[in-house]
Structures are given as C-alpha cells and as structure tokens.
Amino acid sequence: xxxxxxxxxxxxxxDGKKSSIALKLWVEDPKKLKGKYKDTGAIExxxxxxxxxPEVVAQEMVESGFFLDCDVKVVGKSIRDRxxxxxxxxxxxxSPGN
Amino acid sequence: xTTAQVVHSAGRRFIVSPVPESRLREQ
Numbered sequence: 001x002x003x004x005x006x007x008x009x010x011x012x013x014x015d016g017k018k019s020s021i022a023l024k025l026w027v028e029d030p031k032k033l034k035g036k037y038k039d040t041g042a043i044e045x046x047x048x049x050x051x052x053x054p055e056v057v058a059q060e061m062v063e064s065g066f067f068l069d070c071d072v073k074v075v076g077k078s079i080r081d082r083x084x085x086x087x088x089x090x091x092x093x094x095s096p097g098n
Numbered sequence: 099x100t101t102a103q104v105v106h107s108a109g110r111r112f113i114v115s116p117v118p119e120s121r122l123r124e125q
Contacts, residue, residue, distance in 0.1 A: 009118070026117045044113040060106045 004074050005032025008082035011044055016090050019050040023082065025061075025075070035068030047079070049087060054079035 011022035026042040027033065043066055047057060058076035062069050104112040 024115075024118070041114050042117045044115055045110060057110070060108055060110055061112065064104045064106050064112055066104075066112070 002077070002081070003032075004078045005029035006075055006078035008078050010086070014086060014089070016093055020046050020048045021086065023047050023079070025079065033067070033074065034070040037067070040066060047083065049083060054083055
C-alpha cells in the first residue's frame with residue numbers, strides 16, 4: 001500500500017470470521033499530513049468489515065479532534081488500504097473448493 | 099503512559115494509547 005504517513009494495523013488476532021475487528025492507527029510521518037498534527041498517540045477502534053465505510057470512520061476521527069478536516073482523505077485511505085488487505089487475506093485463507 | 103477514551107457522537111469508541119514499539123524501530 002502507498003505510504004500515506006498514517007499507519008493502520010490489526011489490534012487483535014484475525015480469526016477470519018468476526019465482522020468487527022480491532023484496529024490501531026497512528027501517524028508515522030506527520031510531514032505527510034496537510035494539517036498540523038497534535039501527537040496524541042495511537043488510536044484504537046473497532047471496524048465492521050461487512051458494513052462500515054473507512055471514510056466515515058476517518059470523518060469521525062476528525063470530528064473527535066484527532067485530525068484536521070484537510071487530512072480526512074489520507075486517514076480514510078490508510079484505513080481503506082488496511083481493510084482491503086484484511087479482506088484479501090481472508091479470501092486467500094478460505095479453503096479452495098469442497 | 100496513560101490511555102484515554104474518546105466517544106464520538108455516533109457512538110464509536112476511540113481509545114488513545116501509546117504508539118507501538120515497532121514504530122520507534124522503523125524511524
């Protein structure tokens with residue numbers, strides 16, 4: 001995935017079944033953000049793989065004061081990339097055929 | 099060294115914690 005300066009990692013073991021999964025997000029490179037970033041640490045949250053939109057979560061982070069509005073896209077993209085990877089891994093681990 | 103909890107109006111919980119050690123190694 002593209003280096004957005006924002007890192008998103010799994011915050012729990014993925015059993016491949018749960019639709020809600022714990023993620024952890026933190027800023028690795030504040031220079032890649034457009035707005036001034038206040039170093040608050042890592043943000044832990046749960047994300048529903050089945051029906052949630054990464055951009056909506058990013059918007060909630062902005063509204064909660066973690067990021068400025070100008071960075072909502074980069075935060076959303078970082079979450080989206082990680083979610084795509086988790087889904088891709090899940091698809092790969094499904095046993096082929098019956 | 100402490101964790102803080104922020105609850106968004108939509109009901110989502112954000113928990114602020116120290117940045118993982120792995121991040122420090124990469125810099």
